Amino acid sequence: MFDLKKYRKKSPWILHYNAGSCNGCDIEILACLAPKYDLERFGVINTGNPKQSDIFLVTGPVTYRSRERLVELYTQMPEPKVVIAVGSCSCTGGVFRDMVNVEDGVDRYIPVDVYVAGCATSPELIIDGVVKALEILEQKTKEMEKPLKLFREATLQNSIVNRRHTALKVGEKDEED
Amino acid sequence: MIETLLILFAPLIGGLMYGFERKLRARMQSRQGPPLLQPFYDMWKLIDKQAFIVNPYHTILGVMHFITIWIVVAFIILGQNLLYVIFLHLLSTIFIILAGFSVKSIYSHIGSNRELQAMIAYEPILIMVAVGFFMMNGSFAISTIRENDTSLASLFLLFLAFLMVIQIKLKKSPFDATEAHQEIVGGVEVEFSGVFFEFIYMAKWLEYVFVYLLLMLFAGNNIFLGIGLFFGVFLLVNLVDNATARIKMKHLLRIVLVIGLILGMWNLIGLSYV
Numbered sequence: 001m002f003d004l005k006k007y008r009k010k011s012p013w014i015l016h017y018n019a020g021s022c023n024g025c026d027i028e029i030l031a032c033l034a035p036k037y038d039l040e041r042f043g044v045i046n047t048g049n050p051k052q053s054d055i056f057l058v059t060g061p062v063t064y065r066s067r068e069r070l071v072e073l074y075t076q077m078p079e080p081k082v083v084i085a086v087g088s089c090s091c092t093g094g095v096f097r098d099m100v101n102v103e104d105g106v107d108r109y110i111p112v113d114v115y116v117a118g119c120a121t122s123p124e125l126i127i128d129g130v131v132k133a134l135e136i137l138e139q140k141t142k143e144m145e146k147p148l149k150l151f152r153e154a155t156l157q158n159s160i161v162n163r164r165h166t167a168l169k170v171g172e173k174d175e176e177d
Numbered sequence: 178m179i180e181t182l183l184i185l186f187a188p189l190i191g192g193l194m195y196g197f198e199r200k201l202r203a204r205m206q207s208r209q210g211p212p213l214l215q216p217f218y219d220m221w222k223l224i225d226k227q228a229f230i231v232n233p234y235h236t237i238l239g240v241m242h243f244i245t246i247w248i249v250v251a252f253i254i255l256g257q258n259l260l261y262v263i264f265l266h267l268l269s270t271i272f273i274i275l276a277g278f279s280v281k282s283i284y285s286h287i288g289s290n291r292e293l294q295a296m297i298a299y300e301p302i303l304i305m306v307a308v309g310f311f312m313m314n315g316s317f318a319i320s321t322i323r324e325n326d327t328s329l330a331s332l333f334l335l336f337l338a339f340l341m342v343i344q345i346k347l348k349k350s351p352f353d354a355t356e357a358h359q360e361i362v363g364g365v366e367v368e369f370s371g372v373f374f375e376f377i378y379m380a381k382w383l384e385y386v387f388v389y390l391l392l393m394l395f396a397g398n399n400i401f402l403g404i405g406l407f408f409g410v411f412l413l414v415n416l417v418d419n420a421t422a423r424i425k426m427k428h429l430l431r432i433v434l435v436i437g438l439i440l441g442m443w444n445l446i447g448l449s450y451v
Contacts, residue, residue, distance in 0.1 A: 007221035038208040040199075043215050049362045051229060051370035054222070078227035078370050 009134045011043040015053035019070050021060030024120030025087035032123045050076040055133055061089035061096045062103040074110045080140040082133040085112045088119040184251045191382025192216040205419050228371025231280045236373045238276035243376040245269035246383045253390045256320030259307045277365035288364020291355045291426050298433040299342045305441035309335045312448045327397035334444035336395055338437040346388050349418040354426045
């Protein structure tokens with residue numbers, strides 16, 4: 001009778017994490033929240049608290065030291081959630097790619113929904129990314145939020161071990177049994 | 178009948194006030210600001226989100242905080258004893274402080290500590306306001322206070338002290354070190370999530386209703402003065418919030434206790450000689 005899902009789009013709360021960025025993208029994110037671009041007109045609040053946020057804005061190429069915090073923050077966010085990689089560094093590693101202390105982008109550790117390019121990226125692009133992320137947030141369903149468990153046996157296809165069909169949602173019936 | 182409706186819709190009124198305040202604050206900073214119903218959009222979103230329970234006592238105490246403060250607002254609307262209202266409000270604050278201490282998060286502990294210190298600062302002023310009303314009306318009953326003439330002129334110094342209490346209770350600059358969103362990420366509310374954070378969020382709206390209902394007692398039976406006081410103080414509080422920076426906790430204690438106690442005692446001693 002009353003679709004709660006459409007209200008997800010109307011109040012996205014942002015968690016911003018700097019995974020070793022040069023602060024170039026961070027000041028652009030803050031510029032988005034400041035009077036000129038005013039992201040708050042979409043209901044966006046910069047909470048700074050993972051347990052109450054919906055959108056995870058990550059900047060920086062994920063340095064060796066920051067990766068544990070990155071995964072920790074991601075797991076502390078309640079579902080449904082969306083991850084936005086802001087800036088070239090967090091998309092691919094940028095100019096820091098293949099350096100010893102850098103992990104080449106956010107998507108090595110957590111699933112990313114929206115990539116925002118640019119070094120440093122512009123506030124307009126970030127707003128576009130956030131609006132795109134809101135569409136994805138609305139599509140996420142309760143089914144997607146259920147955790148996956150790998151408890152089917154792996155099959156051999158063309159002498160390669162295939163694990164694609166081993167994943168089952170929790171509570172889902174196994175059809176082969 | 179109208180009292181029952183007011184009590185039932187008190188959280189909604191508080192939510193509208195909060196939404197209007199966010200809009201007003203945005204306009205003061207020459208921004209467009211979120212829509213007026215933004216707090217309710219937040220509410221529906223929070224209900225739909227996954228909720229983490231850190232431990233059962235933490236969540237139960239959070240819900241108790243919301244229920245107690247709703248009862249406090251109900252007692253003010255029904256015109257019960259003012260002293261009883263203030264102490265029941267103290268109980269609701271104690272619940273949220275205990276909730277903050279019941280988890281391991283350091284931010285939560287700092288928030289609870291600061292909430293306790295803020296309570297030491299504003300509680301004497303609230304009690305002195307109640308005593309001032311007693312000296313003017315001869316009764317602690319809110320219904321009697323509402324029937325009598327306005328006591329704003331006689332209690333003006335206490336009114337000034339009460340303005341500082343509003344800043345602390347609504348967590349506005351310069352006295353918002355208890356929440357301090359940039360430094361301790363909201364203090365006591367840091368570990369709440371999903372629908373349980375919703376109760377804390379709604380308790381925040383009811384805090385607005387509580388504080389402004391107490392403020393309107395200064396107007397007595399003069400409704401227009403009450404509405405004028407409400408809008409004037411609402412504008413003043415948001416203006417000060419936008420114009421000032423956050424001060425440290427010890428400075429908050431010192432400023433509120435020294436200035437508030439001096440203003441309050443001066444007013445009460447003056448009243449006893451008149």
